Amino acid sequence: MPKKRGKKRSWGRVFLIALAAIYVVSLVFVPLTTLVAGAFSNGVAAFFRSLFHPDALHAMRITLWMVVWAVFLNSVFGTVTAWVLVRDVFPGKKVLSALIDVPFAVSPVIAGFVLIELFGKGGLLRSITDALGIQVAFAIPGMVLATVFVSLPFVVREVMPVLAEIGVEQEQAAFTLGASPLTAFWRVTLPSIKWGLTYGVTLTAARAIGEFGAVLVVSGGVAGRTETATSFVYRALEDRNDVGAYSMALVLSIASVALLLAMEKLKHRRTGDAYTTQTDVSATSPTMALGAPQKVEP
Amino acid sequence: MRARVQSAIVNGRLNARPRPKLFSGRRPPWGRYGLRATAIIYLGLFIAVPIAVIARRGFAGGARELAHALMHPVAQSALLLTLECAAIMAVINATMGTLIAYVLVRYRFPGRNILNLLIDLPFSIPTLVAGLMIVVLFGPAAPLGRAFSSAGIEVLYAPPAIVLALLFVTLPIVVRAVEPVLAEVDVAEEEAAQTLGASDVYTFRKVILPAIFPAIVTGTLLGFARALGELGSIIVVGGNLPRKSLVASVYIFGEVESGNNERASAMSLVLVAISFFLLLVAAAYEKKMQAKHA
Numbered sequence: 001m002p003k004k005r006g007k008k009r010s011w012g013r014v015f016l017i018a019l020a021a022i023y024v025v026s027l028v029f030v031p032l033t034t035l036v037a038g039a040f041s042n043g044v045a046a047f048f049r050s051l052f053h054p055d056a057l058h059a060m061r062i063t064l065w066m067v068v069w070a071v072f073l074n075s076v077f078g079t080v081t082a083w084v085l086v087r088d089v090f091p092g093k094k095v096l097s098a099l100i101d102v103p104f105a106v107s108p109v110i111a112g113f114v115l116i117e118l119f120g121k122g123g124l125l126r127s128i129t130d131a132l133g134i135q136v137a138f139a140i141p142g143m144v145l146a147t148v149f150v151s152l153p154f155v156v157r158e159v160m161p162v163l164a165e166i167g168v169e170q171e172q173a174a175f176t177l178g179a180s181p182l183t184a185f186w187r188v189t190l191p192s193i194k195w196g197l198t199y200g201v202t203l204t205a206a207r208a209i210g211e212f213g214a215v216l217v218v219s220g221g222v223a224g225r226t227e228t229a230t231s232f233v234y235r236a237l238e239d240r241n242d243v244g245a246y247s248m249a250l251v252l253s254i255a256s257v258a259l260l261l262a263m264e265k266l267k268h269r270r271t272g273d274a275y276t277t278q279t280d281v282s283a284t285s286p287t288m289a290l291g292a293p294q295k296v297e298p
Numbered sequence: 299m300r301a302r303v304q305s306a307i308v309n310g311r312l313n314a315r316p317r318p319k320l321f322s323g324r325r326p327p328w329g330r331y332g333l334r335a336t337a338i339i340y341l342g343l344f345i346a347v348p349i350a351v352i353a354r355r356g357f358a359g360g361a362r363e364l365a366h367a368l369m370h371p372v373a374q375s376a377l378l379l380t381l382e383c384a385a386i387m388a389v390i391n392a393t394m395g396t397l398i399a400y401v402l403v404r405y406r407f408p409g410r411n412i413l414n415l416l417i418d419l420p421f422s423i424p425t426l427v428a429g430l431m432i433v434v435l436f437g438p439a440a441p442l443g444r445a446f447s448s449a450g451i452e453v454l455y456a457p458p459a460i461v462l463a464l465l466f467v468t469l470p471i472v473v474r475a476v477e478p479v480l481a482e483v484d485v486a487e488e489e490a491a492q493t494l495g496a497s498d499v500y501t502f503r504k505v506i507l508p509a510i511f512p513a514i515v516t517g518t519l520l521g522f523a524r525a526l527g528e529l530g531s532i533i534v535v536g537g538n539l540p541r542k543s544l545v546a547s548v549y550i551f552g553e554v555e556s557g558n559n560e561r562a563s564a565m566s567l568v569l570v571a572i573s574f575f576l577l578l579v580a581a582a583y584e585k586k587m588q589a590k591h592a
Binding site for chain 1: 329330333334336337338340341344345346347348349351352355394397398400401402405407409413415416417418419420421422423424425426427428430431432433434435440462465466469498523524526527528529530533534547550551554555559562563566569570573574576577
């Protein structure tokens, strides 16, 4: 009897594993390989030729800029915000904390649309930007704003639990020893949140590379001017330039796989130091995609 | 004092009393005010303003105009299709996500790490690229596309492709929500049930499912909310034919492009309202379950 049981269970086990593997492989891996095949369908030369097209190069440069801006702004302001939300006490803090997850709940198209409403023709803030002589909509500043918006929650959500975890004792020790707030942050706080911050930055970068809807709506996607890599793929598809679309898509996929591998590494690094198994769980939480409200307060 | 500070840290945040003196001295903590103001301005500028704009614009013409914009047949069918596709996706996702999480937590097998990595891939791959992959796979030139079209099944530029794209995009959400909770369930409880003669299915239903059910629900709700706003992959695979394969987000995109800001904002308002509602339900449910356990 026990023998029979064991055998039955092991078949169930094989069945479940096979089902999971087939589902994931056919949903994720097979499409990825067909993309590789598509990019090289006209040969390696065609692949590189379409990537070195001036519009393609320009689109990649724009995407890189978006990543740099989003990472810079969100890591500076995201860290400040995380610090304020964890350490500071003031009325309205709960509301502020709830606002952070909003970009996950708002469709990127809507985010782009809002920027057009604000800075487009007859927009609410148009008179201000006109007076300053800045063009926001259909230009780089608007695209940066869109990218910052969609990737805003990552750094805050990754740094907050770490800050809560490390507590204030070390910072206070630094103050007791006469350190200025800036020195204390630089020498005590920053080293402890380093990996959490880096993880948040990686997520921000991945999101910034992949952003499409918000940026396309606000930029109009003018080739050679305001076109990002993802918009390039979209336009190439519309223009029946299949190899161009596949090649750029492959480059984007390679970049995202590289970032994913970096995340995997960081996850272990992050769990390596101050992390307990329980917070380790947050590393693989759905926050990455959606920002399931991570409970800093139990 | 120290004990109190420590208990405050254990609680995960600092309580109002004792107030942390992060900036020593008696002068007003200008540095702290500065940081506080920075955080408020940052979030206010980037988040509160957009929400205000959507709300203001959506109601600008009054409730009647809003209703009028939404009663338009194209808008209506777009919203309906979005909800349908997201619902189908959510059911499949809840089932397969739970299964994958179970396999990942309970079994050790060759290739497990690769499986684990593949699941996270949709997080980092641009959704537009995900859509493109589906186009290549089911396109008229691909063997799979030919097989389906000769069988008379329309996949590409039709709702099935939309569901497929959504499944790809939201794959990790349920898995990653259920996984940590499942890992906490003691294997001993399962074994005890089986020792007492329970079948595998019965054990799963009576021991494991109650423990992971809240996680499945929240994961599914989050995935659903995510699906409502998805644009990149759907715009490529959907074909975007009004009343056939046009979803809400693509509808908004089209209306903005053609300058119909009233219609775009009406639909935006509805989508944002639904997503917010779902996130609130998910958060409230999680809180309730936590209170129940505590």
